Amino acid sequence: MNDLRQPVSRLWNSTVVWSWVFNGLRLSSVLILLPLLTRLLTEADLGFYMLLAMQITFVQLLDLGFLPAISRSVSYATAGARELKAHGMESSEHNLGTPNYPLLWQLLSTTRALYQRLSIGVLLLMGAWGTFAVGLKIEQASDPRQAWIAWSLTLAGTVFEMYSGWWNTYLRGLNQVLVSTRIQAGAYLLRLLIAAILLIAGLGLLSVPIATLISSFLQRSLSRRWALRFMAASKRPETSHAEVSRLLRLLWPNSWRVGVHCLSNSLVPYLNTLICIQWLGLAGNAQYGVSLQIMNVLQGMASVWVLVKWPIMGQYLSRRELPLLRALVRQRFLLQMASFAAMAVVVVPLSPWLLTLLKTDKSVLPMIWMVLLTLYTFAETHLSSWATFISLGNRLPFLPVTVLTNVASVGLSLVLLKFTSLGFGALVLGPLLAGAAHNYWRWPREGCRVLETSWTRLFFSGKNV
Numbered sequence: 469m470n471d472l473r474q475p476v477s478r479l480w481n482s483t484v485v486w487s488w489v490f491n492g493l494r495l496s497s498v499l500i501l502l503p504l505l506t507r508l509l510t511e512a513d514l515g516f517y518m519l520l521a522m523q524i525t526f527v528q529l530l531d532l533g534f535l536p537a538i539s540r541s542v543s544y545a546t547a548g549a550r551e552l553k554a555h556g557m558e559s560s561e562h563n564l565g566t567p568n569y570p571l572l573w574q575l576l577s578t579t580r581a582l583y584q585r586l587s588i589g590v591l592l593l594m595g596a597w598g599t600f601a602v603g604l605k606i607e608q609a610s611d612p613r614q615a616w617i618a619w620s621l622t623l624a625g626t627v628f629e630m631y632s633g634w635w636n637t638y639l640r641g642l643n644q645v646l647v648s649t650r651i652q653a654g655a656y657l658l659r660l661l662i663a664a665i666l667l668i669a670g671l672g673l674l675s676v677p678i679a680t681l682i683s684s685f686l687q688r689s690l691s692r693r694w695a696l697r698f699m700a701a702s703k704r705p706e707t708s709h710a711e712v713s714r715l716l717r718l719l720w721p722n723s724w725r726v727g728v729h730c731l732s733n734s735l736v737p738y739l740n741t742l743i744c745i746q747w748l749g750l751a752g753n754a755q756y757g758v759s760l761q762i763m764n765v766l767q768g769m770a771s772v773w774v775l776v777k778w779p780i781m782g783q784y785l786s787r788r789e790l791p792l793l794r795a796l797v798r799q800r801f802l803l804q805m806a807s808f809a810a811m812a813v814v815v816v817p818l819s820p821w822l823l824t825l826l827k828t829d830k831s832v833l834p835m836i837w838m839v840l841l842t843l844y845t846f847a848e849t850h851l852s853s854w855a856t857f858i859s860l861g862n863r864l865p866f867l868p869v870t871v872l873t874n875v876a877s878v879g880l881s882l883v884l885l886k887f888t889s890l891g892f893g894a895l896v897l898g899p900l901l902a903g904a905a906h907n908y909w910r911w912p913r914e915g916c917r918v919l920e921t922s923w924t925r926l927f928f929s930g931k932n933v
Contacts, residue, residue, distance in 0.1 A: 519741065545575060548567065573704050594623055643780065773800045797926070801927070808845075837893050847900070873906060
């Protein structure tokens with residue numbers, strides 16, 4: 469028995485293992501929840517559910533980019549930064565080497581005040597735009613009255629997430645990644661269980677919004693408790709309105725850039741979904757949406773290797789510990805790429821068979837488009853990691869090009885839909901070709917310059933010099 473305790477304890481305290489658990493639960497949403505949705509909802513209702521899911525994805529970007537900037541700033545303060553800058557980083561010579569608690573408390577008070585106001589903005593904006601977008605197709609749902617209630621619950625859950633969801637990200641910025649991931653996994657498991665029970669009970673489109681509201685409340689409560697426990701090492705000082713305003717002015721220059729970057733990235737699948745609904749209807753959107761869900765799970769599972777190390781990477785960069793940073797980037801990025809490839813080889817060919825085995829009448833994209841969608845998701849995953857790495861230095865040189873690329877990808881998809889018979893293929897080829905023209909090779913190269921190495925030397929030289 470004693471021989472088992474050590475490996476079990478190691479697994480229990482492994483951030484990567486818990487991240488895999490969390491993403492395994494996300495995979496379960498495809499293997500368990502999605503089959504329930506496809507079997508218990510009509511084709512039109514499933515398409516409406518996918519439309520609600522895209523609304524949530526879009527709204528999450530309305531924090532104007534403050535959340536990534538705050539997370540990065542919390543990481544700097546945890547590493548010992550004396551002060552924050554609007555652009556770039558403080559010199560490593562001025563680093564305290566221990567957490568700067570006064571600055572952490574100021575960031576917490578600033579974040580709370582900010583997201584109270586942003587949640588009101590989300591309520592007003594999405595109450596208008598989201599209701600309009602949903603209302604365009606709501607009559608195609610099997611029960612329009614239930615669909616309106618489902619949208620109302622979705623809107624309420626989204627506003628609550630904006631109001632309180634930042635606590636888990638703040639906790640992660642404190643380098644409490646293990647606790648943060650455990651909370652995420654527990655909340656997501658609760659969400660899956662409640663959603664499955666409600667679907668089986670016959671609540672249809674109401675099931676997932678209700679489950680999401682409950683799980684969000686649990687995640688917020690636990691994340692807040694653990695973040696305050698970490699901060700209890702120092703007495704909380706009073707943060708004046710002037711100090712909050714000063715910090716917001718420091719965060720804003722790169723926050724809005726992050727917001728524009730994330731918004732433009734999310735607009736590609738969001739606009740493609742609207743285009744798909746317009747050209748191919750809700751039934752076509754169900755097919756396209758199921759395929760995107762599968763890709764999102766593959767991306768989430770593979771990204772775990774890098775995701776859990778962003779806080780420590782930010783600290784290495786803050787202290788200019790480049791040899792350690794190069795070794796960590798090489799290891800984690802290789803694991804990410806290998807994991808994605810291994811899972812895709814299994815999941816993509818089997819996805820049509822699994823849907824048939826589950827006795828649903830739903831399907832994924834034709835296999836040629838599924839393969840190209842997988843290639844696009846792989847390239848986007850690698851690009852996203854390098855863009856996030858570059859942004860750790862509190863700068864976003866990639867912003868103008870990535871925004872133009874995203875706009876071009878949507879335009880190209882529209883052109884292909886209008887002038888060719890590619891159908892779903894237009895929604896895949898547009899983003900893939902636009903990204904391959906510049907972003908997929910340019911920004912990995914720029915990220916390696918930060919590491920003072922090259923892409924080939926980083927990944928193919930064991931010395932990482």
